[in-house]
Amino acid sequence: MSGLEFRVLGPVEVSRDGRPVVVGRGVLLSVLTGLLLAEGRAVTVDGLADLVWGEDLPEHPRAALHNAVSRLRRLLGPGALETLPGAYRLRSDADHLDLLRFDRLVAAAADDAPDRAVAAMDEALALWREPLLGNLDSPVLSQDVVPRLTERHLAAVETWADLCLRLDRFTPVIERLPGLIGAHPFRERLVGQLMTALSRAGRRADALSWYDVLRTGLAEDLGIEPSQALQQLHLGILRADPDVLGAGERRPSTRTVVPRQLPPDIADFTGREAEVAGILAVLEAGDAPVVVLAGQGGIGKTALAVHCARLLITGRGGGQLYVDLRGAGAHPVDPAAALAGFLRALGVPGSAVPDNMEEQAALYRSLVAERRMVVLLDNAAGEGQVRPLLPGGPGCAVIVTSRTRLTSLAITRLIDLDVFDDDHAMDLLGRVVGHERLMAEQGHAQSIVRRCGGLPLALRIAGARLAARPHWNVEVLAQRLADTRRRLNELSHGDLDLRATMALSYDGLRTKEKCLLVRLALLDAPDFASWVGAALLDIGVEEAEDLFEVLVDARLLDIVDGGAAGSLRYRFHDLVRVYAWERAMADETALVRDAALARTLGCWLRLAEHAHQAIYGGDYSIVHGDADRWQPADEALDRLVGDRPLAWLDGERFAILATIRQSASLGMDELCWDLAWTAVTLFEHRNYGEEWRTSHEQALTAVRKAGNRRGEAAMMLSLAGRLLHHQHFYDEARALCESAGRLFAEAHDRHGQALAECRLAYVENMTGHPDSAIGHYQNACQVFRDVGDRFEEIYALRGMALIHLDRGEYETARTCVDAGLAAVTATGSHRAEAFILHALAECHLRTSDFTSAERVIERLLRVVREDLDVIGETHALLALGEALAGQGRSEDARSCLREALDLAEHCGQVTLEARALLGLGKMYTATGDTHAATINLRRSLALFRRLDAPLWQSRALRALRMAGARQEGTAATGSEERPVTVKDTSVTRAGG
Numbered sequence: 001m002s003g004l005e006f007r008v009l010g011p012v013e014v015s016r017d018g019r020p021v022v023v024g025r026g027v028l029l030s031v032l033t034g035l036l037l038a039e040g041r042a043v044t045v046d047g048l049a050d051l052v053w054g055e056d057l058p059e060h061p062r063a064a065l066h067n068a069v070s071r072l073r074r075l076l077g078p079g080a081l082e083t084l085p086g087a088y089r090l091r092s093d094a095d096h097l098d099l100l101r102f103d104r105l106v107a108a109a110a111d112d113a114p115d116r117a118v119a120a121m122d123e124a125l126a127l128w129r130e131p132l133l134g135n136l137d138s139p140v141l142s143q144d145v146v147p148r149l150t151e152r153h154l155a156a157v158e159t160w161a162d163l164c165l166r167l168d169r170f171t172p173v174i175e176r177l178p179g180l181i182g183a184h185p186f187r188e189r190l191v192g193q194l195m196t197a198l199s200r201a202g203r204r205a206d207a208l209s210w211y212d213v214l215r216t217g218l219a220e221d222l223g224i225e226p227s228q229a230l231q232q233l234h235l236g237i238l239r240a241d242p243d244v245l246g247a248g249e250r251r252p253s254t255r256t257v258v259p260r261q262l263p264p265d266i267a268d269f270t271g272r273e274a275e276v277a278g279i280l281a282v283l284e285a286g287d288a289p290v291v292v293l294a295g296q297g298g299i300g301k302t303a304l305a306v307h308c309a310r311l312l313i314t315g316r317g318g319g320q321l322y323v324d325l326r327g328a329g330a331h332p333v334d335p336a337a338a339l340a341g342f343l344r345a346l347g348v349p350g351s352a353v354p355d356n357m358e359e360q361a362a363l364y365r366s367l368v369a370e371r372r373m374v375v376l377l378d379n380a381a382g383e384g385q386v387r388p389l390l391p392g393g394p395g396c397a398v399i400v401t402s403r404t405r406l407t408s409l410a411i412t413r414l415i416d417l418d419v420f421d422d423d424h425a426m427d428l429l430g431r432v433v434g435h436e437r438l439m440a441e442q443g444h445a446q447s448i449v450r451r452c453g454g455l456p457l458a459l460r461i462a463g464a465r466l467a468a469r470p471h472w473n474v475e476v477l478a479q480r481l482a483d484t485r486r487r488l489n490e491l492s493h494g495d496l497d498l499r500a501t502m503a504l505s506y507d508g509l510r511t512k513e514k515c516l517l518v519r520l521a522l523l524d525a526p527d528f529a530s531w532v533g534a535a536l537l538d539i540g541v542e543e544a545e546d547l548f549e550v551l552v553d554a555r556l557l558d559i560v561d562g563g564a565a566g567s568l569r570y571r572f573h574d575l576v577r578v579y580a581w582e583r584a585m586a587d588e589t590a591l592v593r594d595a596a597l598a599r600t601l602g603c604w605l606r607l608a609e610h611a612h613q614a615i616y617g618g619d620y621s622i623v624h625g626d627a628d629r630w631q632p633a634d635e636a637l638d639r640l641v642g643d644r645p646l647a648w649l650d651g652e653r654f655a656i657l658a659t660i661r662q663s664a665s666l667g668m669d670e671l672c673w674d675l676a677w678t679a680v681t682l683f684e685h686r687n688y689g690e691e692w693r694t695s696h697e698q699a700l701t702a703v704r705k706a707g708n709r710r711g712e713a714a715m716m717l718s719l720a721g722r723l724l725h726h727q728h729f730y731d732e733a734r735a736l737c738e739s740a741g742r743l744f745a746e747a748h749d750r751h752g753q754a755l756a757e758c759r760l761a762y763v764e765n766m767t768g769h770p771d772s773a774i775g776h777y778q779n780a781c782q783v784f785r786d787v788g789d790r791f792e793e794i795y796a797l798r799g800m801a802l803i804h805l806d807r808g809e810y811e812t813a814r815t816c817v818d819a820g821l822a823a824v825t826a827t828g829s830h831r832a833e834a835f836i837l838h839a840l841a842e843c844h845l846r847t848s849d850f851t852s853a854e855r856v857i858e859r860l861l862r863v864v865r866e867d868l869d870v871i872g873e874t875h876a877l878l879a880l881g882e883a884l885a886g887q888g889r890s891e892d893a894r895s896c897l898r899e900a901l902d903l904a905e906h907c908g909q910v911t912l913e914a915r916a917l918l919g920l921g922k923m924y925t926a927t928g929d930t931h932a933a934t935i936n937l938r939r940s941l942a943l944f945r946r947l948d949a950p951l952w953q954s955r956a957l958r959a960l961r962m963a964g965a966r967q968e969g970t971a972a973t974g975s976e977e978r979p980v981t982v983k984d985t986s987v988t989r990a991g992g
Contacts, residue, residue, distance in 0.1 A: 004076060006097045008036050009149070010129025012136065014076075021075065027052060030138040031068040035081075035090035037145060039100055042082075042089040054140040062865045070895075083902060086868060098127045106156055114166050121160040128153055154180070154187060161193040165200075173197040181210075185217050188230050199237045199244055207237050229287050229394055257347030261322040262376060265310045266303050268431035271424035271456075275415055279308045282413045283397035290390060290398040294405045295417035296555035296573065297328060297501040298457030301401035302378050304417065309374045312397055318371025321345060323389070327381030328403055328504040335388045339364055342389070361388045369393040377401070383408045403505060403555045419454030419573065422446070428456060432463025433474075441474035448474070451481040452491070453574040457498055464493045487578050502579045505554045512537065516547045517556055518587060519596045520572070521580035524662040525655035527560050527571040531607075531640050534632040535600040541632050541640070556580075567642070567651060597666070602630040604652070604659045605671055608678045610637040611645035615681055615867075617829030620791030622678065623714060623752045627671035646867055649682040653691070656682075660695045664702035673699045673711035677718050684721075685869055687907045692722045710752070713743035717756050724762065734763045754783035758796055770803045777803075790827045794820045798839045805846050814843050834863050834872050841879050850886035857883060874903045874912045881919050885926070894923050914943035914952065921959055930967040937963060 003017040012033050014021040023029050034051040035043055043051075049061040058064050069088055073081045082089040094100040105124035109117040132146050132153075157180060164173050177194040181187060191214050198207035211226070211234045218224050225231070236244035283289050293301045309320065321342050325333045339360040343353050346367045354360050368375075372395035380386045380402040386409060390398060400406065405414060420428065426449055430438050438445040452458035466477055480490045491498040506514065519536040520528065533544030548570055551557040557570045572580065584593060606629035613619050631637060641648045649656070656679050663672040676699040683692035696719050703711035720736035723729040737760040744752035761776035781796040797820040804813035820836040837860040844853035857880045864872035877900035884893035897919045904912035921937035924930070941956040 004080065004096055006036050006092060007127075007129075008033060008133065009098045009102060009127050009153075010132060011134045012036070023072075023075065025135060026137055027064065028068050028071055030136055030141060031065065032072055032090075033133065033136060033138070033141055035072075035088060036092065036097060036099070037141075038090070039097070039103075040089070040092045042084050042087040044087045046086075048088065051140050051145075052138055054138075060862055060866065063862045066861075066865060074895075083899070085870065085906060102127050102152075102156075106159070109159070109163075114163050118160065118163045118167065118169070121156065121163060124156060125153075125160060154184065154190070158189050158193065161190070161197075165193065165196055168200070170197040170201040174201065174203075185214065186222070188214070188227055192230050192233050195233060195237065196244065204237055204240075208234070211237075227287065257345070258317070258319040259321055259345040260319060261345060262309050262313075262320040262374070263306050263322060265307050268428070269303060269307050270428045270431055271420055272300070272304050272307075272417075275304060275417070276308055276311070278413070278415065279304075279399070280311060283308070283312055283399070287394045288392055288396060288398075289412040290400065290409065291413045291415065292400045292402065292406050292409065292411050293415050293417060294402055294555075296455075296576070297403060297505055298455050298498060298575075299417045299419065299555075300456035301417060303456070305376055305378065305399045305401050309376050309397075309399055312374050316372040316374055316395070316397065318368070318373040318395065319346075320374045320376070322376045322378065324378045325380045325385055327379045327385060328508070330507065332381040332385060335385050336360060338389055343367070357388060364389075365392050368396055371395055373397070375399070380404075380406065382406065404553050420456060420459070421454065422449055425449040425452065425454045425459055428459050429463045432460060433466045437466075438474065444473075444475040444478040447478040448481060451478070451487065451574075455498075455573065455575055457496065457501060458491050458575055461491045461493045461496045461498060464496065465490070468493065484578050484581070487575070488582065491575070498575065499579060502556075502576060505556055506579070506583065509550070509554065509556075513547055513550050513554075514583070514587075516544070517551055517580050518584035519593070520557075521577050521584050522593055522597055523600065524658040526658060527569045528655060529567055529569055529652075531603065531632060532600055535603040535630055536596045538596075538599060539632075567648075569651065598628065598668075599630040601659055601663055601668065601671055602628045603632075604656060605629055605675045605678065606631050607637065607641055608649065608652070608656060608675060608681075611641050611649050612678050612681045614638075614641065614645040615685075615829065615831055616791050617827030617832060618788075618790065620789045620827070620829075621755070621795070623710075623749060623755070624678075625670035625674040625711060625714075627668065627674055646682065646685055649679070650686060653682060653688070657691055657695055661698055664698045667702070667706065669699075669702040669706040669708050669711055672702045673708070673714050677714050680718055680721065685867070685871075687871055687909065689722060689908075693719070696722070709743050710747040710749060713740040713747065713749075713752060713756075716740040716743070717752070717759065720759055724759070730763050730767050734760065734767075737763065750783050751787045751789065754780040754787075754789075755792065758784075758792060758799075761796070761799055765799070765803055770806065774800060774803055790823045791829060791832050794823045794827070794832045794836055797823070798835050801839045802842065805842055810843065810847055813839075813846075817843055830863050830867050831869075834860060834867075834869065837863065838875065838879070841883070845879065845882055845886070848886065850883045853883040854880065854887070870903055870907050871909060871912070874900050874907070874909065874916075877903070878912070878915055878919060881923070885923060890923060890927050894920065897923060910943055911947060911952075914940045914947070914956075917943070918952070918956055918959060921956075921963065925959070925963045925966050928966070930963050933963040933966075934960065 004021075005015045005018075007013040012023075012029060014023055014032070023032060030052040031048065034048050037051075045062055045065060048065055049057060052065070053061065065088075069081060069083070080091060082091060092100060094104040102124045105120045109120040109124070112120060132149055133141060136142060157176070161173050161177065164170070173193060174197050177190055177197070181190050181194060184190065191210055195207040195210055198204070198210070211230070214230075215226055218226060226234070233244060235241075279291050279293075282291055293305055295301050309322075313320065323333065323338045323341060325338065336357040339357060340353050342364055343360060344350060346364075348363070348367070354363060368391040371393060373391070373393075375389070375391055375396055375398045377386055377389055377398065377400045380400055382402075382404060383406050386400055386402075386406060390409075400409075400411075405416070407414065419425075426438070426445065429445065429449060448462050449459070452462055462477060462481070466472060466474065477490065481487050488499040506517070509517065516533050516537060520532070522536075523532070525532075530545040530548050531541050533539075533547055534541045537544065537547075548557065552559055552570065556576055557572060560569045560571050605627060609619070609624070609629075612622065632640075656675065660672055660676050660679070663669075663675065676695045679695060680692065682688065683695075696715050700712065700715040700719070702708075703715060716736045717740035720733040720740065723733040723736070737756050741753050741756035741760070744756060757776045758780040761773040761780065764770070764776060765773035777796045777800045781793055781800075784790075784793040784796060797816045801813040801816035801820070804810075804816065817836060817839045820839065824833045824836055837856055841853050841856040841860065844850070844856060857876055860876045861873065861880070864876055877896045881893045881896040881900065884890075884896060897916055901913060901916035901920065904910075904916055917936045917940035921933045921940060924933035924936065937956055937960045941953060941960065944952040944956055
């Protein structure tokens with residue numbers, strides 16, 4: 001980053017040490033701009049593609065982005081661009097990026113004295129140039145980003161103008177604002193500031209003319225009048241009001257009755273600092289501002305609203321109005337009754353309160369129009385209940401709390417409240433109980449916080465129980481809360497009852513909505529997609545989606561990020577799950593519960609199978625059990641899984657692991673082992689070695705307990721695959737493969753037996769027995785042809801091809817590769833294509849056809865990147881480094897190997913890390929940098945020794961000798977192997 005400067009507040013420009021860096025136009029400039037606008041944060045590959053192309057994506061957007069990022073990395077130099085899993089990040093700070101410098105200056109101005117603040121704002125505004133992002137070709141950046149940046153610019157100008165007016169600096173305002181108003185003619189705040197400056201400068205006629213221009217434009221174009229605040233300013237200028245002209249102070253208006261209805265603040269209020277600051281900023285700066293606080297029962301909406309309302313009292317002498325609308329209960333307050341209460345509080349005699357709600361609302365708005373008040377509408381049921389109670393006066397600050405989001409209201413800010421994090425939860429508990437008492441048993445206090453799930457009401461009840469029982473240790477309550485069946489019993493104290501709070505939301509649901517909620521609690525999955533509701537209720541997915549939305553609106557479920565798959569997922573708060581589970585046990589029979597569970601767990605298996613088939617081009621490389629499957633009648637599997645099956649599996653990752661665990665505990669051993677093996681598709685692609693191990697150990701225990709010999713064989717073989725894929729433990733893997741083969745033979749399962757033999761072939765080759773390996777591959781390949789497993793046929797052909805290459809039998813190897821390529825066409829599987837392309841690239845490398853090898857590897861890279869296969873990408877980059885080196889392109893080769901090293905380190909693939917270091921060491925030796933070569937080669941050797949890989953150790957040692965010989969100036973021709981090839985890529989699929 002040294003010397004680099006980036007400018008995005010105008011045409012995008014880059015300079016180094018004051019001299020322009022030519023980026024050009026088109027995709028490269030758009031990618032750079034997208035990264036810069038993230039202001040130092042990571043940008044996902046999909047997000048960057050959306051910014052650059054929008055819906056008009058190229059055929060291979062990931063490859064196009066990768067190429068652009070590679071060019072930028074060369075252009076900007078080392079350290080500027082960082083590659084992350086599925087994302088890129090451009091390192092930038094306020095000293096190198098004008099947008100960050102602008103934000104820093106604006107923030108500094110907010111905390112400074114007016115004269116220094118104006119200077120900071122002047123400097124910030126001077127950073128803006130025209131036209132904004134004017135040299136970009138991306139319509140998305142131009143259409144979506146430019147308006148957002150323009151709004152930031154205008155807001156800063158308005159802040160600057162306010163500061164100038166406070167300091168009676170009228171001339172700069174009069175000079176700057178007309179041009180901006182010409183570009184944004186309906187920006188009323190700018191017009192008001194210009195009118196104020198002109199009137200205070202003695203130019204009242206000019207000020208009034210600007211108002212006339214705005215009013216005419218609004219009437220002709222939009223059919224509306226200027227805001228009430230601007231009309232008042234216009235009237236003040238006409239009357240020569242001293243407040244407007246800068247002389248004198250307004251006298252506070254007086255009222256006969258000033259209501260003081262706000263409840264008392266909570267003495268031990270804690271947390272919510274960001275929310276409090278945001279609410280006060282909106283309510284103190286807005287024109288008739290309305291803030292809605294939304295969240296589940298017990299989240300602390302009322303406490304926060306009262307706290308903020310109390311802080312707003314100063315400067316709002318018109319009074320405070322408060323009403324509990326009881327929206328979560330069975331009988332919400334009629335808005336007419338609430339209006340009548342407000343009118344009486346404002347001094348209207350009961351006999352003078354209109355009978356008609358519209359007339360009540362009109363009288364209410366008239367009475368508060370000139371007041372500066374705080375209005376708190378607590379626990380609202382919906383928009384229809386709230387709308388008549390909104391005062392509308394510019395001086396009235398309104399806070400509404402509700403379990404629903406009230407999005408159809410004309411509100412200034414909606415704030416969704418979440419549970420407390422651990423620190424704030426502990427602070428709240430300590431304020432109620434006493435911090436010293438908690439610190440004496442900190443571990444048990446943290447257990448209470450976790451079991452309350454950060455819910456403020458639950459924490460307050462737990463604290464109240466401890467405060468009422470000083471003779472209890474904190475451990476006593478922690479242990480009581482540990483039992484989920486009794487947890488809600490423990491969270492009740494005096495008039496505080498968490499179960500009753502949740503019941504208010506539950507009782508408002510209809511029958512199907514209640515059924516979905518309670519059956520969801522039967523699942524161990526931490527989150528779930530909407531199709532789960534279809535399985536639980538035996539209905540269509542669209543109907544289930546509607547039910548989920550009702551539960552979200554009722555704040556009984558939360559929406560969580562769907563991850564790479566992009567689909568919505570839902571989850572319980574822990575205590576809501578406990579409540580729903582209680583209702584399931586009380587309201588539904590065991591027969592109904594068991595049937596719902598069986599359908600849902602069977603649906604997970606069916607969808608995972610479909611994802612596997614989509615990735616592999618068929619039901620290849622796996623055997624299945626006879627567990628029942630279920631799928632919704634109204635949904636095609638393709639729609640549920642989508643066009644990115646691996647992303648779908650990744651989105652379901654934790655749910656699938658929980659389903660494996662739950663099916664094991666329920667004795668559903670067939671479903672358990674089948675789902676575990678099917679999930680290997682995900683585990684091996686994403687390098688989830690620990691999940692692979694734990695899920696299969698759970699399934700292995702389940703099948704052994706049930707005496708399920710075929711399931712035992714499947715799990716042993718799949719665990720052998722993990723040993724080969726992640727750890728290279730060949731002796732242990734051989735024993736598991738041989739045992740699995742015997743068990744499959746006992747079950748007369750030729751397919752399973754062939755899968756075991758194919759994995760055994762890999763072990764034999766890697767442990768120095770290529771003849772035995774060829775025999776096993778040939779036997780397995782024949783069975784795969786017989787049973788129609790084209791993927792495993794390709795895998796076996798690839799294995800034989802690599803052995804023939806090691807022997808120098810290039811024609812025989814190429815025959816195997818060609819047969820594999822023909823089989824790939826039949827499967828249509830990217831994964832199979834990647835396997836055989838590795839072997840084809842190796843054929844070209846062994847025969848020194850480096851140009852053909854490069855073409856094949858470029859194709860391979862497109863395949864693995866499209867599938868987000870990081871390990872496959874690492875292997876391909878290693879091979880590409882060799883192909884480039886063979887063509888004498890040392891710098892390009894080194895860049896590939898560095899990228900391969902970064903990826904290997906990130907995904908924890910020690911073998912690939914060691915191979916990348918070996919390749920780099922050879923590169924440095926070839927270019928004469930023997931010091932760097934020795935460092936990389938020694939690191940490589942140390943890793944190969946840790947892995948107990950004698951073949952690779954010998955290669956690293958020979959490379960070290962080459963580096964030493966080069967350093968001494970002696971010839972070492974013939975003693976060095978050619979660069980490392982792709983032949984030793986880890987085995988994949990369930991057997992490895």
